Amino acid sequence: MMKKALFLTVLACVLPALLAQVQAPDVYSASEFEKRRLALMEATGDGLIILFASPGNTGAGHFRQDNDFYYFTGCEDANAILVMVPATRDSYLFVPQKTDREKIMEGGNSLDDPGARERLRLRAIYPVSYFDEFLSRLSGRQDQVLYLRLSPEDSVGEARSETALFQARRHRNPYNAQLSLNQFRAERFRQLYPAAQLKDITPQIDALRMIKTPEEIAVLRRNGRISAEAVKKAMLASRPGAFEYELEAAAVEVLLKNGCRGPAYPPIIGSGPNSCILHYEKNNRAMQAGELVLMDFGGDLNYLTIDITRTWPVSGKFSQEQKKIYRAVLEVQKACIEAFKPGVTGREVQEYVARKMKEKGIDPLGLKGGLGHLVGMSVHDVQTADLVLREGMVMAIEPGLYYPEKNLGFRIEDTVLITREGCEVLTSDVPKEIEEIEALLARRKF
Numbered sequence: 001m002m003k004k005a006l007f008l009t010v011l012a013c014v015l016p017a018l019l020a021q022v023q024a025p026d027v028y029s030a031s032e033f034e035k036r037r038l039a040l041m042e043a044t045g046d047g048l049i050i051l052f053a054s055p056g057n058t059g060a061g062h063f064r065q066d067n068d069f070y071y072f073t074g075c076e077d078a079n080a081i082l083v084m085v086p087a088t089r090d091s092y093l094f095v096p097q098k099t100d101r102e103k104i105m106e107g108g109n110s111l112d113d114p115g116a117r118e119r120l121r122l123r124a125i126y127p128v129s130y131f132d133e134f135l136s137r138l139s140g141r142q143d144q145v146l147y148l149r150l151s152p153e154d155s156v157g158e159a160r161s162e163t164a165l166f167q168a169r170r171h172r173n174p175y176n177a178q179l180s181l182n183q184f185r186a187e188r189f190r191q192l193y194p195a196a197q198l199k200d201i202t203p204q205i206d207a208l209r210m211i212k213t214p215e216e217i218a219v220l221r222r223n224g225r226i227s228a229e230a231v232k233k234a235m236l237a238s239r240p241g242a243f244e245y246e247l248e249a250a251a252v253e254v255l256l257k258n259g260c261r262g263p264a265y266p267p268i269i270g271s272g273p274n275s276c277i278l279h280y281e282k283n284n285r286a287m288q289a290g291e292l293v294l295m296d297f298g299g300d301l302n303y304l305t306i307d308i309t310r311t312w313p314v315s316g317k318f319s320q321e322q323k324k325i326y327r328a329v330l331e332v333q334k335a336c337i338e339a340f341k342p343g344v345t346g347r348e349v350q351e352y353v354a355r356k357m358k359e360k361g362i363d364p365l366g367l368k369g370g371l372g373h374l375v376g377m378s379v380h381d382v383q384t385a386d387l388v389l390r391e392g393m394v395m396a397i398e399p400g401l402y403y404p405e406k407n408l409g410f411r412i413e414d415t416v417l418i419t420r421e422g423c424e425v426l427t428s429d430v431p432k433e434i435e436e437i438e439a440l441l442a443r444r445k446f
């Protein structure tokens with residue numbers, strides 16, 4: 001008896017460590033980042049490419065590196081600068097020299113790590129205070145081209161275009177109208193290096209980021225499974241009287257337990273009237289029987305995001321009217337996914353959807369379908385204006401219908417990977433067929 005108890009105690013101590021090993025998150029190989037840098041240097045051929053790390057942590061969230069900087073380094077040091085030299089194919093990292101006090105408080109960075117240069121496959125790692133001296137060696141040369149990110153940055157939850165939009169809105173109030181960090185850096189280069197020609201590196205970066213590598217695809221598949229499980233747990237946590245935030249708690253728990261840093265954007269959990277607010281995020285209302293709840297949610301795993309939306313009845317059964325609208329949205333969403341394959345444009349997806357709805361005799365209630373948005377390091381990932389699908393792209397397709405006068409909002413969203421032949425739904429583990437949803441909800445006890 002004693003022996004058995006001891007054995008169980010030992011097992012209880014060892015098991016979490018063993019599971020942690022098994023569940024270790026996917027990480028990228030060192031050569032992944034080197035390959036990306038070489039591809040970017042290949043794209044410019046001349047000049048210097050300069051990218052900046054995030055300056056440091058703000059708020060209560062975990063530190064998350066600047067997307068473009070992380071994409072080419074895999075390095076999570078704050079306040080660093082990356083310089084790529086296409087002529088020699090070399091890369092240099094400039095990192096703040098930390099004081100002893102900083103090292104005690106937050107740990108060191110790549111400058112304190114003797115293996116970092118080799119692991120990150122860099123020519124050298126220097127203190128960031130040496131950066132301007134390094135650049136000064138260029139003076140007097142005729143071919144000074146500096147490739148900088150002259151377009152806005154993106155973040156985990158915001159596209160480049162949204163960063164620009166939100167800044168423009170801030171400028172409505174002249175007392176908030178300061179330059180972004182990104183703009184300030186460009187301005188500083190203009191002042192300190194007036195002879196240099198500044199060029200935007202963003203289009204070349206976006207061309208690479210749009211197509212996911214095999215290592216990224218492995219992370220996205222895993223995130224798709226985790227995020228799907230999270231939404232399922234939230235569905236099971238819903239019941240008449242539940243607060244929207246209770247569903248958020250159930251879903252976020254699944255993310256954190258599986259190695260995600262958190263949600264990729266503020267979770268949208270809108271019940272009743274809130275289902276009609278597209279970017280609702282208060283999540284503080286108690287849901288009632290007879291209402292719908294719309295949940296838009298996805299995790300952030302190893303710098304890659306997922307985007308899922310499901311809509312379901314709080315009571316567990318759709319009404320006849322809800323079913324009719326839900327089915328229209330679902331059929332359009334499924335037809336879009338059927339149409340997704342390399343070479344396809346938004347217009348062609350719309351034509352396919354129209355044909356399909358006619359064949360099936362379904363009134364699409366004004367929905368046309370289309371391409372949706374790209375997903376990656378940002379949930380609204382980098383994207384070109386006239387998008388044509390290509391193998392390795394990851395898209396979220398999210399048709400929705402909203403009737404505020406009836407407090408009914410419907411949206412169904414999946415994240416899909418464009419494959420050679422068509423596409424793979426990364427978030428297929430969450431039910432979306434009416435019968436499947438009702439069967440899952442029937443498992444709830446209240």
Ligand SMILES: [Mn+2]
Binds near residue numbers: 307373396398413
């Ligand atoms: Mn979306």
